[in-house]
Amino acid sequence: MANFRAGRIKQEIQREVNDILAKRVKDPRVANVNITDVEITGDLQQATIYYSTLSELASDREKTQQGLDKATGLVRKELGTRLSLYKTPELFFKRDESVAYGSKIDELIRKMHEDQKK
Numbered sequence: 001m002a003n004f005r006a007g008r009i010k011q012e013i014q015r016e017v018n019d020i021l022a023k024r025v026k027d028p029r030v031a032n033v034n035i036t037d038v039e040i041t042g043d044l045q046q047a048t049i050y051y052s053t054l055s056e057l058a059s060d061r062e063k064t065q066q067g068l069d070k071a072t073g074l075v076r077k078e079l080g081t082r083l084s085l086y087k088t089p090e091l092f093f094k095r096d097e098s099v100a101y102g103s104k105i106d107e108l109i110r111k112m113h114e115d116q117k118k
Contacts, residue, residue, distance in 0.1 A: 006040055010047075016078070017049055017075060021071070025067075025075070029064055032053055033064060034053070044085065045089055047092070048092045048094055049094070050096035051094070052096045072091050076090070
């Protein structure tokens with residue numbers, strides 16, 4: 001029962017945070033952020049929100065993280081009004097490295113195929 005609820009809350013948080021970032025946060029640093037996953041603690045007190053961006057530049061990644069850190073309060077407040085939870089979890093934004101890792105693997109496979117053709 002608790003796992004079902006946690007799963008449902010994860011999905012709601014992911015959907016709502018994507019919506020809040022797109023519609024409510026005016027910071028250009030978070031304009032192209034996509035929420036890829038959410039992890040919540042068993043007691044629903046903390047939520048780690050994983051995100052990806054199109055840019056792989058370290059400077060852009062840093063700016064995006066700063067923008068998200070600055071927007072955390074607004075995002076949490078908005079979530080509190082949208083979700084029917086007793087207490088809104090504390091939010092932490094973390095870059096989803098698996099997306100970049102997957103892209104790197106795709107690139108290596110593509111290069112390998114090109115080398116085989118030569």
